Amino acid sequence: MAEMRFMQAINRALGDAMEADADVVLLGEDIAAPGGPFGVTRGLLDRFGESRVRDTPISEATIVGASVGAALSGLKPVVEIMFMDFMTVAMDAVVNQAAKAHFMFGSQRPVPMVIRTPHGGGLNAGPQHSQCLEAWFAHVPGLKVVCPSTAADAYGLMRAAIEDPNPVVFVENKSLYPIKEDFPDEPSHVAIGAATIARKGGDLTIVTYGAARKTATDAADILADDGVSAEILDLRGIQPWDEAAVLASLAKTHRLVVLHEAVEAFGAGAEIAARIADIGFDELDAPIVRVGAPFMPSPFGRGLEAEYIPNAERVVAAARRVLE
Amino acid sequence: MAEMRFMQAINRALGDAMEADADVVLLGEDIAAPGGPFGVTRGLLDRFGESRVRDTPISEATIVGASVGAALSGLKPVVEIMFMDFMTVAMDAVVNQAAKAHFMFGSQRPVPMVIRTPHGGGLNAGPQHSQCLEAWFAHVPGLKVVCPSTAADAYGLMRAAIEDPNPVVFVENKSLYPIKEDFPDEPSHVAIGAATIARKGGDLTIVTYGAARKTATDAADILADDGVSAEILDLRGIQPWDEAAVLASLAKTHRLVVLHEAVEAFGAGAEIAARIADIGFDELDAPIVRVGAPFMPSPFGRGLEAEYIPNAERVVAAARRVLE
Amino acid sequence: MAKAKPTACDNRTARLRDLHERMVLIRRVETRLGELFAEDEIPGFIHLSIGQEATATGIGAALGTDDTISSTHRGHGHALAKGMDLGGFFLELFGKADGICAGRGGSMHVADFDIGMLGANGIVGAGLPIALGSALAHQVKGRKSLSAAFFGDGAMGEGVLHECLNLASIWSLPVLFVCENNGWGEFSPSDKMLATTPLKLAAAFDVPAKSVDGNDVEAVADLAGTLSDAIRAGKGPHLLECKTTRVLGHFAGDPQKYRDPAEIEALAKKDPILRAERKLRRAGISAGDLAATSERIDNAVEAAIMQARNGANADFASAAAAVYAGGA
Amino acid sequence: MAKAKPTACDNRTARLRDLHERMVLIRRVETRLGELFAEDEIPGFIHLSIGQEATATGIGAALGTDDTISSTHRGHGHALAKGMDLGGFFLELFGKADGICAGRGGSMHVADFDIGMLGANGIVGAGLPIALGSALAHQVKGRKSLSAAFFGDGAMGEGVLHECLNLASIWSLPVLFVCENNGWGEFSPSDKMLATTPLKLAAAFDVPAKSVDGNDVEAVADLAGTLSDAIRAGKGPHLLECKTTRVLGHFAGDPQKYRDPAEIEALAKKDPILRAERKLRRAGISAGDLAATSERIDNAVEAAIMQARNGANADFASAAAAVYAGGA
Ligand SMILES: Cc1ncc(C[n+]2csc(CCOP(=O)(O)OP(=O)(O)O)c2C)c(N)n1
């Protein structure tokens, strides 16, 4: 069991997938010669050459749209959108084309493509470089959405996403990139839509994904000092998400907190809470409490951003509310 | 009390606002000389001239972005995006620019603009001309989102939206356009974010908005035959939405169904259900059941679309579940 | 399109007969679609290309099955010129289970991947990057194919065209950009909405470009052939502007009140089918011959319509199960 | 920028002194920003325009307070050339409550609406439609103002530029498109990414355009003045390409490993400030005079930094209350 950074795990998954399948190609701004703005694609140009690893002009709408066309014509493109905020420029290609092609053309062809994009704060990058917009994509039938929180999951989900015959939005929390973690010698695929229990517990369930898993763990540590045992479920997949795993945990704890870095209102957590307020209602012994960013753009200033991103204290407070 | 079509009410609101304020200008594809693809802007070019009522090229990203610049420079633009599906082409301007300008520039200037856009099915217009994407915009701090269901509300909300100093996404269900309704002789503004009780009842609450209000009413009629009295709350505003009105109704009925035409999963209804599962939990005597479109693109064929759009039977079934 | 292989001297006439027949097919299909729409047999938004058949047909004649095309909201002609099966086409427009898109897409989304027709598209300009990506696949996979991107003059308003011209140019992709310039974008005349032309734009990106009378099917086919040869020879993207005529309105049922009646009347003179027929007559094809073609096509179209009418409706459960590939 | 009004014969020298002083200010501000960022006093993403000061300054000199500009991610120079207050600027970059944007925007979003600076922008190309809309407001409201849209060469990849050139052209809007062509878009050389040039694009839309040595501040100011006069005279949009040099990397801290060291070294010869100083010396301005200017500016910058350091941090509750105008 060696150590590996989160970003290296993604790099390795891309490399392994490209070794395994000559149809996998990479597209994006500054991903080839420069190795990516965060270094995620470093070395892949040298290994796989200019035809398969392509620097593109600053043309998000077109590179995603071209990925759809390429996917419909036999390639498996993995396209990088440098910041999730820039997905706004490519939404037609994602939503009207990639997501719908299999369905609306009568199942004639799959659309095997992956859109890699970093979300999240922590770099004081401000309102246009920090947004967590995964809820938008989860609302679009035909897309899959994943958001790993560990190096091993990043590897496994990337391999699965590239092999999936559907368009997958692969969300990478940029604050995780440099983090080093245990990495298996023989890493394996992770099924899209399968949650994992990040920590076992019996008093309440915290459902989360991405970088917020760390926040949940910190909160669980604090709660443990008070004798409260929190179970943490890391969804990993947001569309589809692992309803059964949430229900199973709830059957033990009967109390639910939903946590993510995205803005709380109309965020992905709303679906989880809403769904459980329906099918899990009889299991609930307390209100479902969500923790997310407040309803404001991601602010620039250090203090502002620090207060903006959900922290362990807020999760602990939410836990206390459901334990009341 | 005369009768007026839904689309005429919007037309009248636009005309009245333009009479009242010379800064109000209209932009959009085919809205001036042709009077709009659905005829909503008919006659306004003749009344207000070419400078204030402008046909644009097919350049959604730019006409919305230009509306932001115009709003920051003293105009109050009302821009039409012909189908809500085409908002995908203009998302940067809406989300990164319009929504954030007031906040990220330190409250220096308001961004008084309205984006009018029709959503919804019923015309067999297929997967790229029928989407209800309002949940996306409700998730974006800085935007307001409204969706009227009656001619009077359409008028009143449009007047309020134009006068609001913030960017408002004004969603018009296109199946409502031709519908004729009572219209007050002296129509008034409707506060953004204020719900209205569309029907009084005591056994359960149906929260809805837009064209689905009619579906809710049909369902309530069926339930009434069985002696069940449903209260229907028409939100009208989705961001902000009237939490207090929902809680007040729930305090009477203790049972909640949330209904909209949009896809159920990760839709606007998720937020309402999630929020009530938190702050309204103690009032709930039953699961919260949502009714929305299934998780698939809006299909073309007649039978397919008819089955796709939520109907009264599905609402009745949901009501029966919460009444169990 | 079935490719006749006649001997040298009547090569051109034989080809023109093929082209003419294809145009008559498109015309007949769309004339009937207009009627079926008016009679409420066919739902949705229908955009007819009557008057523009020579463009679709001429381009289609230059392409093989391994070549790909992306199309627009006005895509019936492109689909039929590329060889889409009439049965699957009509079943689709009726929203039937056996439609080419299983009744889920309709007129704005007809597609047939087996013949390289990557779909009509409801979003103006959106077909351009799709064709580009298909060309990228051809290039990466070392195929000799090319990819044609149809777009209207109105689509020149969308920035995605600019992006695609640029990307195709720097990567030397095998793309044929085809502008169907009918002078209108919905209800607005393009000369009021655009300060540029396809040729000027192409020039700005060093993409070789030509303009052609888009109602002269032979001229379109000739030029499309020349440009396609250049593309296949590795000379990178090319653009062809076809100046053509939208005889009917933007959509089936559009009364075209925004248009000068004299302008509409004048269009008859430019009819691509009548022009081809005059040429054929001069080349010695008899009126009876032409009438026979027309009758054959009418029969085929009516048979397809009848089949479509009687087809089973698309089934909801199958649609619901088709949101994801692989059944996930 | 303060406008001196000297007598005829030393008009040009006086103006050059002003221009030079403004460039020195921008250089000093950004040099210090680079240091403050390296010392972790300033957070976020910082894009410095060192080497490009003549472009911002020359354009700024042609504009009045009633004219508007939209800027890019590399906007410090544009802001300062338009007249942004140094105090509010530094407070913003430190994320302080009294920053020009209340500490909510930072480097990528500096804006000052009172002087027509409509904001730097984190989205490549997004400033273009904003400037266009501002020009629309000028036109509709009958103002004599113009609106300048700064964009980089890399931004030519984005289709929104195409759309804006078109719309400005058909509506004859008072827009000055300013391309700061520094040859790079992040870590990629633009000649590999673009098949076009600003002049070719402008020509495609009938927008009159000129290219200028963007490191010659007088040349930029002259040409910007000429084009602005034409715009104010109702002649519609114009474009100015300023060929300039990005001396430092894409962002503060970028080691520029992707760049030939010889290329970077050669940039010193093109330094716009040194060039202006050589001219000033030839016009009789003493070295002491220039040193005094520099010292005055240093002092002003250090004072602003000190003020910013000591400023109160932005307050979360105020930010939370500012999401909507009108407090809603
Ligand atoms: C992004 C987008 N904007 C607007 C529309 C509505 N629309 C459909 S067709 C059309 C006109 C297109 O004109 P052109 O490209 O010239 O094609 P034509 O209809 O003339 O064949 C418009 C504006 C759309 N479908 N997609």
Ligand SMILES: Cc1ncc(C[n+]2csc(CCOP(=O)(O)OP(=O)(O)O)c2C)c(N)n1
């Ligand atoms: C839509 C979008 N895509 C990508 C980026 C990332 N990005 C920031 S600056 C930049 C390069 C811009 O190059 P250019 O326009 O030449 O400006 P310069 O940095 O040279 O001043 C890129 C790709 C972005 N901010 N926005």
Ligand SMILES: [Mg+2]
């Ligand atoms: Mg046209």
Ligand SMILES: [Mg+2]
């Ligand atoms: Mg540059």
